[in-house]
Amino acid sequence: MNSKSSSAPAAAPATNAITSPYIRIENVTKRFGSFVAVDNVSLDIQRNEFFALLGASGCGKSTLLRMLAGLETPTEGRILIDGQDMTHVPPYERPVNMMFQSYALFPHMTVADNVAFGLKQDRMPADQIKRRVAEMLELVQLERFATRKPHQLSGGQRQRVALARSLAKHPKLLLLDEPLAALDKKLREQTQFELMNIQEEIGITFIVVTHDQEEAMTLATRIAVMNNGVILQIGSPTEVYEFPGNRFVADFLGSINLFEGVVESIDGPLVVKTEAGPMMELEARGEVSAGQKVAVAVRPEKIAIGKERPSQSMNACHGQVVEIAYQGSVSIYRVKLDGGYMARVNAQNETRSARRVIDWDDEVWLSWEREAGVLLVDEA
Amino acid sequence: MKNGRFGISGRTLAVAAPYLWLLVFFLAPFAIVLKLSFAEPLIAQPPYSAVFEWTGGLLPRFTGNFENYAFLLSDDLYINAYLNSIQIALFSTLLCLAIGYPMAYGIARAPGAWRNALLMLVILPFWTSFLIRVYAWIGILKNNGILNNVLIGLGIIDEPLDILHNHFSVYLGIVYSYLPFMILPLYANLARMDESLLEAAADLGCRPWKTFVSVTLPLSLPGIVAGSMLVFIPAVGEFVIPELLGGPDTLMIGKILWNEFFQNRDWPVASAVAIAMLVLLVIPIVIFQHYQGKEAGDVK
Amino acid sequence: MNRGVSWFNVTMLILGFVFLYAPIALLILFSFNAGKLVSVWSGFSTKWYGELLYNEQILQAAWVSLKIASINATAATILGTLTAFALNRFGRFRGRTLFTGMATAPLVMPDVITGLATLLLFVGIGWARGMSTITIAHITFSLAFVAVIVRARIASLDMSLEEAAMDLGARPLKTFIVIVVPLLAPALVSGWLLAFTLSLDDLVIASFVAGPGASTLPMVVFSKVRLGVSPEINALGTIIVLVVTICIVIAATVFQRQERRRAIDDQMAQRG
Ligand SMILES: Nc1ncnc2c1ncn2[C@@H]1O[C@H](COP(=O)(O)OP(=O)(O)O)[C@@H](O)[C@H]1O
Numbered sequence: 031m032n033s034k035s036s037s038a039p040a041a042a043p044a045t046n047a048i049t050s051p052y053i054r055i056e057n058v059t060k061r062f063g064s065f066v067a068v069d070n071v072s073l074d075i076q077r078n079e080f081f082a083l084l085g086a087s088g089c090g091k092s093t094l095l096r097m098l099a100g101l102e103t104p105t106e107g108r109i110l111i112d113g114q115d116m117t118h119v120p121p122y123e124r125p126v127n128m129m130f131q132s133y134a135l136f137p138h139m140t141v142a143d144n145v146a147f148g149l150k151q152d153r154m155p156a157d158q159i160k161r162r163v164a165e166m167l168e169l170v171q172l173e174r175f176a177t178r179k180p181h182q183l184s185g186g187q188r189q190r191v192a193l194a195r196s197l198a199k200h201p202k203l204l205l206l207d208e209p210l211a212a213l214d215k216k217l218r219e220q221t222q223f224e225l226m227n228i229q230e231e232i233g234i235t236f237i238v239v240t241h242d243q244e245e246a247m248t249l250a251t252r253i254a255v256m257n258n259g260v261i262l263q264i265g266s267p268t269e270v271y272e273f274p275g276n277r278f279v280a281d282f283l284g285s286i287n288l289f290e291g292v293v294e295s296i297d298g299p300l301v302v303k304t305e306a307g308p309m310m311e312l313e314a315r316g317e318v319s320a321g322q323k324v325a326v327a328v329r330p331e332k333i334a335i336g337k338e339r340p341s342q343s344m345n346a347c348h349g350q351v352v353e354i355a356y357q358g359s360v361s362i363y364r365v366k367l368d369g370g371y372m373a374r375v376n377a378q379n380e381t382r383s384a385r386r387v388i389d390w391d392d393e394v395w396l397s398w399e400r401e402a403g404v405l406l407v408d409e410a
Numbered sequence: 411m412k413n414g415r416f417g418i419s420g421r422t423l424a425v426a427a428p429y430l431w432l433l434v435f436f437l438a439p440f441a442i443v444l445k446l447s448f449a450e451p452l453i454a455q456p457p458y459s460a461v462f463e464w465t466g467g468l469l470p471r472f473t474g475n476f477e478n479y480a481f482l483l484s485d486d487l488y489i490n491a492y493l494n495s496i497q498i499a500l501f502s503t504l505l506c507l508a509i510g511y512p513m514a515y516g517i518a519r520a521p522g523a524w525r526n527a528l529l530m531l532v533i534l535p536f537w538t539s540f541l542i543r544v545y546a547w548i549g550i551l552k553n554n555g556i557l558n559n560v561l562i563g564l565g566i567i568d569e570p571l572d573i574l575h576n577h578f579s580v581y582l583g584i585v586y587s588y589l590p591f592m593i594l595p596l597y598a599n600l601a602r603m604d605e606s607l608l609e610a611a612a613d614l615g616c617r618p619w620k621t622f623v624s625v626t627l628p629l630s631l632p633g634i635v636a637g638s639m640l641v642f643i644p645a646v647g648e649f650v651i652p653e654l655l656g657g658p659d660t661l662m663i664g665k666i667l668w669n670e671f672f673q674n675r676d677w678p679v680a681s682a683v684a685i686a687m688l689v690l691l692v693i694p695i696v697i698f699q700h701y702q703g704k705e706a707g708d709v710k
Numbered sequence: 711m712n713r714g715v716s717w718f719n720v721t722m723l724i725l726g727f728v729f730l731y732a733p734i735a736l737l738i739l740f741s742f743n744a745g746k747l748v749s750v751w752s753g754f755s756t757k758w759y760g761e762l763l764y765n766e767q768i769l770q771a772a773w774v775s776l777k778i779a780s781i782n783a784t785a786a787t788i789l790g791t792l793t794a795f796a797l798n799r800f801g802r803f804r805g806r807t808l809f810t811g812m813a814t815a816p817l818v819m820p821d822v823i824t825g826l827a828t829l830l831l832f833v834g835i836g837w838a839r840g841m842s843t844i845t846i847a848h849i850t851f852s853l854a855f856v857a858v859i860v861r862a863r864i865a866s867l868d869m870s871l872e873e874a875a876m877d878l879g880a881r882p883l884k885t886f887i888v889i890v891v892p893l894l895a896p897a898l899v900s901g902w903l904l905a906f907t908l909s910l911d912d913l914v915i916a917s918f919v920a921g922p923g924a925s926t927l928p929m930v931v932f933s934k935v936r937l938g939v940s941p942e943i944n945a946l947g948t949i950i951v952l953v954v955t956i957c958i959v960i961a962a963t964v965f966q967r968q969e970r971r972r973a974i975d976d977q978m979a980q981r982g
C-alpha cells in the first residue's frame with residue numbers, strides 16, 4: 031500500500047480505504063497515575079468522514095483527541111494514520127491539526143499572523159503564505175479582519191479564526207475539540223451548517239468532540255458514544271438514536287422510557303412481560319432466550335397518548351397525567367402508569383387551540399407500534 | 411513533546427541550570443555553616459580550625475566539638491538576645507497585622523479607580539531604599555530631632571523624650587519597614603474574595619461585624635499567614651534596624667551574629683549563632699513555603 | 711462594594727499612609743535645608759546636592775552598585791524564569807521538593823544568615839572576593855523573587871497556546887521563544903526591575919561577601935549613617951525616591967493606557 035500518497039484534499043475515498051482505514055486506533059489506553067481516562071479503545075475512521083466522539087464531560091473524549099494530535103502519548107496501544115505508526119511522533123511532525131476548545135489564538139499576533147503561523151513553521155515562501163492566508167480568511171469570511179488582534183473580535187469571529195488557522199496547513203486530518211461550545215445557541219446552529227459545508231468543500235477527515243447529542247447528530251456521518259473512557263457504540267446518527275445498543279446510549283441520546291421485564295416468548299414477535307404489568311411486543315434483533323431479564327426502550331415521541339382505550343392488547347398502558355410541559359411545538363406529558371412507572375410522552379402540538387384535550391390528572395392510555403420498541407439486554 | 415530527543419535535553423537543561431545554582435550557592439553554604447559551627451577559631455587565614463581530618467581511612471575523622479554551642483548556652487547574652495528577637499519579631503508581626511489588615515481591607519473594598527492608586531502607594535516605599543527609610547527615622551526621633559522639637563515648640567513637653575535607641579524605636583522601625591510585606595499578601599487575598607459571599611451572609615441576616623468575623627476573617631487566613639511569615643522570619647534576624655535605631659540593650663541575634671563576625675572575628679561562634687537561628691526559623695519557613703506553594707499554583 | 715468600607719477603614723488608611731510617608735516627606739524636606747542639622751530648619755538650599763555630586767566615594771559606590779544590580783537583574787531573570795517553568799510546567803521530577811524549598815526559602819531567609827553562609831562558601835573554595843561574589847550572592851536570592859512573579863504569570867497562561875503552536879509545527883524551543891516569552895514579557899520586566907532594586911538595596915549580604923576592594927552604595931551610606939545624620943544622605947535619598955517614583959508612574963501610565971485601549975477594543979469587538 032502506498033502510504034506516502036499525495037494528500038490532495040479532494041481525493042475521493044479509495045477502494046482500498048475500506049480494507050485499510052485512514053485512521054486506526056488500536057487498543058489505546060491512557061492512564062493518568064492510576065486513573066484510566068481512555069480504556070482500551072479501538073476505532074477505525076475512513077478518509078473524508080465527519081466523525082463525532084460523543085460523551086458526557088470527563089469521559090475521556092478530549093484525551094483521545096489529544097492522543098491523535100500527539101499532545102498526549104498513549105500508555106498502551108498504537109495509533110496509525112494513513113498506514114503509518116504515529117504513536118510516538120511529536121505533534122509538530124504530524125500531518126494533523128487541531129482546533130482547540132479555548133481556540134488558543136495567540137493574543138499577541140494579528141488574525142493574519144495567527145493563520146500564517148503554521149505555514150511559517152513549514153518555511154513556506156512568503157508570497158505563497160500570503161495567498162494561502164487570504165484564501166483561508168475568505169473561506170471563513172473574515173477578509174476584513176486580517177489586521178485585528180484576537181481580543182478585538184467577537185466570540186464567533188474568534189472561532190472562525192481558529193478554524194482558518196487549523197485548516198491553513200491542509201492537514202490530512204482536522205481535530206475539533208468542542209468547536210461550538212462557546213457560542214450561543216443561534217450562532218451555534220448557523221455555524222454547524224458552515225462547518226459541514228467547509229468539510230464538504232475541502233474534503234478532509236474531521237473528528238469532532240462534543241457533549242451535545244444534537245450537534246453530533248447534525249454534523250457527523252458516524253458517531254462514537256463514549257462513557258468512562260470506553261466506546262459503547264459506533265454508528266450513523268440514525269443507528270445510534272433508533273437502535274441504541276445499551277441503556278447508557280439509549281438514555282444519553284435524547285430521553286427514553288425504559289421498561290424492565292422478562293422475555294415471555296420468542297416465537298413470532300418477541301414478547302416481554304414487564305415488571306409494571308403490561309405485555310410488550312417488539313421486533314426481535316439479536317439473540318435472546320425465554321426467561322432472560324431485559325428492558326424495552328421506547329422513545330417518548332413514538333408513543334401515542336389518548337383517553338380512549340386502544341384496540342391493541344400489547345404495548346398499551348393505562349395511567350394518570352401528573353405533569354404537562356408546554357414547549358411550543360411539542361408538549362411533554364409525564365404519566366404515572368398503574369404499575370408506578372413514570373412515563374414520558376412527547377406529543378406534537380398540531381392544532382392551535384387554547385383548550386387542551388388532555389389535562390392534569392386525566393386518566394389516559396399510552397400505546398405504540400411494535401416497531402417502536404427497542405430491546406436492551408445489558409445489565410441495569 | 412515529552413519524547414522528542416530535543417525535548418528531553420532542553421527540559422533537563424532548563425531545570426539543571428537554576429537547580430545547580432541553588433545547590434551550590436544556597437544549599438551548600440548552609441552545610442559549610444553547620445560544619446564551621448563545630449570548629450575552633452584560629453588567628454589565621456581562614457580563621458578557623460579543621461572539623462574533619464583525613465587519616466587515610468575511607469571516611470574522614472570528625473575532630474570538631476560542640477564548644478561553640480555550649481558557649482552560647484552558658485552566656486546569658488546569647489539566650490537573652492535569642493528570646494528578645496523572638497519577642498520583638500512576634501509583637502512587630504502582630505502590630506503589622508493590626509495596622510495592615512484594616513488597610514488591606516480598605517484598599518480591597520475601595521472603588522475601582524482608587525484601588526490601583528492606593529496599592530501603588532503601598533508598593534512605592536518598598537521600591538525605595540530600605541536603609542534610607544530607616545535612616546529617616548533617626549532624624550525624627552533623635553533627642554534634638556524633628557518630633558521632639560515640634561513637641562517642645564508646641565509646649566506639650568519641656569524635656570526631649572528619649573524615643574531613639576531603645577525598644578520603642580526598634581518596634582517602630584520594624585513595623586514601618588515591614589508593613590508593605592503584610593499588606594500585599596493580605597490585599598491579594600481579600601481582593602480575590604468573592605463579594606457575593608458577604609452578600610449571601612448579609613442576606614441570611616448576618617450583621618456586618620458578624621459577617622466579618624465568621625466569613626471574611628477565616629477565608630483570609632492564608633493571606634494572614636503569608637503576610638505574618640513574611641514579617642516574622644526576616645524580623646527575627648534583622649540587623650540594620652536594631653543597629654541604627656536600637657540602643658545598647660536592644661539585643662537581637664542578627665546584631666550578635668554581625669558583631670561576632672565583624673568585630674570578634676569569631677567565625678565558628680557566628681556560625682553556631684546562625685544555626686541556632688535557623689533551628690528556630692525552620693517551622694515558620696516550612697509553613698511559609700506551604701502557603702507560598704498554594705499561591706504560586708503548585709501542582710499537587 | 712462600598713458598604714464594606716467603614717469610617718474605621720478610611721481612618722486606618724489615612725493614618726497608615728501618613729505613617730508610611732511622613733518620614734519620606736521629612737527626609738526630602740530636610741535635604742533642602744541650608745544648615746548641617748537635619749532637624750532644625752535654617753533656610754532653603756540645594757548645596758547638599760552639589761556636595762553629593764563631588765563626593766567621589768559615593769559616586770564610585772553608586773557606579774559599582776548599578777553594575778552589580780544590572781548583571782544581577784539579568785541573570786536572576788533568566789534563572790528565575792527557568793525555575794518558574796520547572797516548578798509550574800514540568801510536573802513531577804526527582805528532587806522537586808528540594809528545588810521548591812531552595813527557590814522559596816531565600817524570600818524570607820534573614821540576610822545575616824545568607825550573608826554569612828555565602829561568604830563561608832567563597833572562603834571555602836578560595837574564590838577571590840569582590841564584585842563577582844556580591845553579584846553571585848545577589849543573583850541567588852533575586853532569582854527566588856523573580857520566580858514568584860513569573861510563576862504567577864505562568865499560572866494564568868493558557869497552556870493550550872503552547873500546544874496550539876506545537877500542533878501547528880513549532881518545535882519546543884521555537885514555541886518558547888515565539889509564544890511564551892512575548893506573553894511573559896510583563897512579568898519578565900517587573901521581575902527584572904524587582905531584582906534590580908533588591909540588589910541596589912542590599913546592605914547586609916554585600917557587607918559579608920564583599921572583599922576589601924568593592925563597596926556598594928548601601929555599604930557607603932551605612933558607614934556614613936553610623937557616624938550620624940548628614941544632609942548629604944537626605945539628598946541621596948531624595949534622588950532615589952524621585953527616580954523610583956518617576957519609573958513607577960511611567961510604568962503605571964503605560965499599563966493604564968494599555969488597559970484603556972483594551973477596553974475600547976472590547977467595545978469594538980462587541981459591535982463586531
Ligand atoms: N493531564 C491530566 N492529568 C490527570 N488527569 C487528567 C488529565 N487530563 C485529563 N484527565 C482526566 O481524564 C478524564 C477525561 O478527561 P477529558 O478527556 O478531558 O474529558 P472530556 O474531554 O471527555 O470532558 C477526566 O476525569 C480528567 O480529570
Ligand SMILES: [Mg+2]
Pocket residue numbers: 088091092207
Ligand atoms: Mg474536553
